[in-house]
Amino acid sequence: MKADPKGVLTGVHFIDGDHAACEGALAAGCRFVAGYPITPSTEIVERFAARIPKVGGVFIQMEDELAASIAIQGGVWAGHKVMNVTSGPGLSLMMEHLGYACMTETPSVWVDVQRGGPSTGLPTLPAQADMMQIKWGSHGDYEIIALSPNSPQECFDLMIKAFNLSEEYRCPVFLMMDEVVGHMTERVEIPAADQIEVTERKWTKKKPKDYKAYETTPEDLVPEMIKAGDGYRVHVTGLTHDERGYPKMDVPTQAQLVTRLLDKIRKNADKLVDVRMDGCEGADVIVVSFGITSRVATAAIETARAQGLKVGHLRLIICWPFPVKLIQDLAKTVKAFVVPELNMGQMVLEVRKAVEGKVKVISVPHPGGTVHEPETILEQIVEAAR
Amino acid sequence: MSAEETTRKGKGTVFVRMEVCKGCSYCIDFCPTHALDFSKEFNQKGYHFPVLNRAEDCTGCDLCGLFCPDFAIFGARWKDLDEKRQKTATPVEP
Amino acid sequence: MSESLDLHLALAETELENPVLPYLRQDRIPHIWCPGCGIGTSVNCFCRALTDSGLDLDKVAIVSGIGCTGRTAGYLNLDSFHTTHGRAIPFATGLKLGNPDLNVVVYSGDGDLFAIGGNHFFHAARRNMDILVICVNNFTYGMTGGQVAPTTPVGPTQTTMPLGNFESPFNLPFIADACGATYVSRWTVYHVRQLAKAMKEALNKKGFRFIEVMSPCPTLYSRRNRLGDGVDQVKYYKENSVIKNGADTKDIGLGYQGEIVVGKFVDRERATWLESMNDHFSKVLGDQFKPYGGKPEGV
Ligand SMILES: Cc1ncc(C[n+]2csc(CCOP(=O)(O)OP(=O)(O)O)c2C)c(N)n1
Ligand code: SF4
Ligand code: SF4
Numbered sequence: 001m002k003a004d005p006k007g008v009l010t011g012v013h014f015i016d017g018d019h020a021a022c023e024g025a026l027a028a029g030c031r032f033v034a035g036y037p038i039t040p041s042t043e044i045v046e047r048f049a050a051r052i053p054k055v056g057g058v059f060i061q062m063e064d065e066l067a068a069s070i071a072i073q074g075g076v077w078a079g080h081k082v083m084n085v086t087s088g089p090g091l092s093l094m095m096e097h098l099g100y101a102c103m104t105e106t107p108s109v110w111v112d113v114q115r116g117g118p119s120t121g122l123p124t125l126p127a128q129a130d131m132m133q134i135k136w137g138s139h140g141d142y143e144i145i146a147l148s149p150n151s152p153q154e155c156f157d158l159m160i161k162a163f164n165l166s167e168e169y170r171c172p173v174f175l176m177m178d179e180v181v182g183h184m185t186e187r188v189e190i191p192a193a194d195q196i197e198v199t200e201r202k203w204t205k206k207k208p209k210d211y212k213a214y215e216t217t218p219e220d221l222v223p224e225m226i227k228a229g230d231g232y233r234v235h236v237t238g239l240t241h242d243e244r245g246y247p248k249m250d251v252p253t254q255a256q257l258v259t260r261l262l263d264k265i266r267k268n269a270d271k272l273v274d275v276r277m278d279g280c281e282g283a284d285v286i287v288v289s290f291g292i293t294s295r296v297a298t299a300a301i302e303t304a305r306a307q308g309l310k311v312g313h314l315r316l317i318i319c320w321p322f323p324v325k326l327i328q329d330l331a332k333t334v335k336a337f338v339v340p341e342l343n344m345g346q347m348v349l350e351v352r353k354a355v356e357g358k359v360k361v362i363s364v365p366h367p368g369g370t371v372h373e374p375e376t377i378l379e380q381i382v383e384a385a386r
Numbered sequence: 387m388s389a390e391e392t393t394r395k396g397k398g399t400v401f402v403r404m405e406v407c408k409g410c411s412y413c414i415d416f417c418p419t420h421a422l423d424f425s426k427e428f429n430q431k432g433y434h435f436p437v438l439n440r441a442e443d444c445t446g447c448d449l450c451g452l453f454c455p456d457f458a459i460f461g462a463r464w465k466d467l468d469e470k471r472q473k474t475a476t477p478v479e480p
Numbered sequence: 481m482s483e484s485l486d487l488h489l490a491l492a493e494t495e496l497e498n499p500v501l502p503y504l505r506q507d508r509i510p511h512i513w514c515p516g517c518g519i520g521t522s523v524n525c526f527c528r529a530l531t532d533s534g535l536d537l538d539k540v541a542i543v544s545g546i547g548c549t550g551r552t553a554g555y556l557n558l559d560s561f562h563t564t565h566g567r568a569i570p571f572a573t574g575l576k577l578g579n580p581d582l583n584v585v586v587y588s589g590d591g592d593l594f595a596i597g598g599n600h601f602f603h604a605a606r607r608n609m610d611i612l613v614i615c616v617n618n619f620t621y622g623m624t625g626g627q628v629a630p631t632t633p634v635g636p637t638q639t640t641m642p643l644g645n646f647e648s649p650f651n652l653p654f655i656a657d658a659c660g661a662t663y664v665s666r667w668t669v670y671h672v673r674q675l676a677k678a679m680k681e682a683l684n685k686k687g688f689r690f691i692e693v694m695s696p697c698p699t700l701y702s703r704r705n706r707l708g709d710g711v712d713q714v715k716y717y718k719e720n721s722v723i724k725n726g727a728d729t730k731d732i733g734l735g736y737q738g739e740i741v742v743g744k745f746v747d748r749e750r751a752t753w754l755e756s757m758n759d760h761f762s763k764v765l766g767d768q769f770k771p772y773g774g775k776p777e778g779v
């Protein structure tokens with residue numbers, strides 16, 4: 001399906017990542033947002049509030065992030081595509097509803113413009129320290145998808161991708177921005193609506209009497225959806241439920257449901273790999289980066305190459321699910337991985353887990369507040385190449 | 387004459403799904419004409435359930451039906467039942 | 481078996497169904513509620529109200545939080561959402577704004593709506609969000625085993641107030657009134673006809689509507705405090721209630737086993753959130769604005 005032109009601001013713009021992200025959501029068909037302001041994400045909802053009356057839809061500022069993160073899910077079951085926008089402290093409040101969205105398979109896009117933490121931390125300064133929180137922060141076992149843009153253009157592009165994936169897999173999809181990407185102003189090209197592919201919700205074609213809200217097949221683990229008011233009389237619950245959606249709290253039902261919720265992502269992990277690779281073939285050292293850090297890493301890599309080192313760059317566009325197999329394949333040929341990130345060592349754990357000690361994995365941590373100095377990354381590349 | 391007609395003592399009657407009754411006694415205590423008593427028997431879950439011991443007093447007001455937290459009882463007027471039956475009556479084979 | 485029992489069995493097989501059954505997910509009945517729990521009675525009244533309301537039931541959605549009362553959503557044969565503890569109102573807000581054609585009812589417990597969910601209640605009422613909120617007030621946290629609730633009167637013991645509660649409770653209609661609700665009433669599960677009528681009336685009204693339903697929790701409140709079973713509590717409601725329609729909500733707080741003021745306290749008109757939004761944008765933006773009706777495009 002093509003994008004609805006009403007939401008597409010075709011043309012070349014000079015805007016920051018927050019504004020671009022909002023335009024991405026509008027282009028993807030998002031017409032309902034319930035938000036709560038928090039730096040450095042606020043501009044996204046501010047722009048949405050300003051744009052939506054003319055596009056046609058609703059913005060409501062809720063009383064807190066607990067409310068925002070569940071109100072959007074009400075919007076989904078009314079038939080909307082929705083986005084949930086926040087930053088660190090708000091993200092922490094939203095964790096229960098992240099689990100609810102996973103459990104009820106409510107397609108939704110969650111934007112986290114990361115800032116320094118813990119707690120109120122550095123409200124106006126960048127970090128990439130919520131990468132593990134989104135993966136593990138809600139209780140129980142679940143899977144999400146997370147994308148990491150490194151420019152305003154990508155905030156736009158990946159926002160659309162995030163919406164499309166959330167509809168395809170019926171799970172929360174995160175757009176993991178950070179303060180720098182959110183507030184950095186660059187050229188953003190918004191294509192014509194007919195150039196933008198959007199994924200429609202997986203509406204059921206079944207009649208109410210034949211429809212079961214959570215029925216799936218072994219080939220397709222994603223159930224078909226309905227919306228309230230169409231006569232299906234569905235029941236949706238965060239309790240462990242059977243294929244009709246009715247609470248059923250026993251061991252086999254739990255096993256079946258949780259396994260399916262994980263498998264619908266895990267079994268598609270290969271399909272979900274999205275990385276940018278530069279000079280990885282024949283490299284001695286590969287820098288694994290994501291988001292804003294990838295731009296600093298590029299500078300470090302160029303210097304290293306100028307010094308004659310064989311350095312590759314693997315940039316994660318989709319961070320979760322983590323591209324385990326790809327890293328394992330690369331581990332067969334490289335000496336070491338270098339993993340710079342604006343946290344004290346989060347995604348590096350995934351690299352280590354994947355390579356199982358076969359090659360060196362060097363973490364380049366940073367407590368946040370600014371980006372790395374390219375020299376810091378360069379030093380570790382040189383060290384790794386030795 | 388059906389058994390039912392011989393026992394049409396009051397203006398109405400009650401219908402009880404005795405197996406879903408939990409014996410709370412709401413219906414018995416709040417029947418305005420005190421037409422109901424607990425059964426001597428237990429249902430499968432071990433509860434006494436209501437029986438219309440004073441059928442002559444039942445008005446079919448359905449207050450018992452409104453009170454029942456378990457949707458186990460409701461009352462109806464014979465008049466309404468007859469009307470309803472007439473409407474839904476299936477023609478008898480000649 | 482007694483003669484009358486025979487008769488009833490015969491009738492039950494040959495005669496009508498209980499009129500509320502079509503409103504219930506029959507494959508989920510019997511429900512989990514204890515013998516003598518008043519929640520079922522309130523639901524029974526709600527089913528009658530649905531019949532009498534004349535509403536298209538495909539357009540009625542029910543949203544519950546977590547708790548014994550929160551299980552209501554799962555038993556009603558409507559589009560039904562069992563959400564998280566305390567968050568039924570914001571979910572309902574999203575559902576209603578997402579599709580304004582829906583008649584959205586929140587059905588939940590006192591702890592859910594006024595402790596963990598209190599903030600949402602205040603704001604939804606302030607905004608005049610167009611939803612009906614039915615609170616089954618059993619003065620306790622039923623689902624978790626009888627802990628003190630924001631409605632527990634001073635005096636009775638609760639598991640987390642083992643020596644008797646010393647905290648002051650909320651006066652729920654007063655809160656709803658003060659926050660701007662368009663309809664506020666309180667009934668007990670003794671007042672089944674009035675309750676069903678109030679629910680019907682509220683279902684057909686606009687704005688943020690609130691009904692408090694006093695209801696016994698024999699298992700964890702009344703028996704623990706030697707107040708007897710459910711039926712004894714309902715008798716106490718019967719004997720101690722006075723109907724005062726239009727009473728000033730600040731005067732109707734509930735004490736421990738004292739007088740219970742019931743009735744309809746507030747019935748007023750106020751623009752809903754969505755009406756205000758549409759009016760305001762129409763004024764400011766003129767032709768550039770098409771009033772929002774809710775249906776997502778292309779659906
Ligand atoms: C976030 C969260 N905290 C705590 C709980 C545990 N919990 C479940 S129901 C409940 C209280 C229910 O009380 P109330 O809303 O009055 O409903 P009742 O069971 O009395 O009908 C609590 C504390 C929970 N499910 N979620
Ligand atoms: S129908 Fe009315 S009179 Fe008859 S048993 Fe029920 S409450 Fe009593
Ligand atoms: S009110 Fe219902 S559950 Fe209670 S005793 Fe009567 S029939 Fe049984």
Ligand code: SF4
Pocket residue numbers: 512513514516517518519548549618622623696697698699700
């Ligand atoms: S614990 Fe109390 S509120 Fe919960 S079902 Fe039992 S009686 Fe009702």
Ligand SMILES: [Mg+2]
Pocket residue numbers: 547589590591616617618619620621622629
């Ligand atoms: Mg309670």
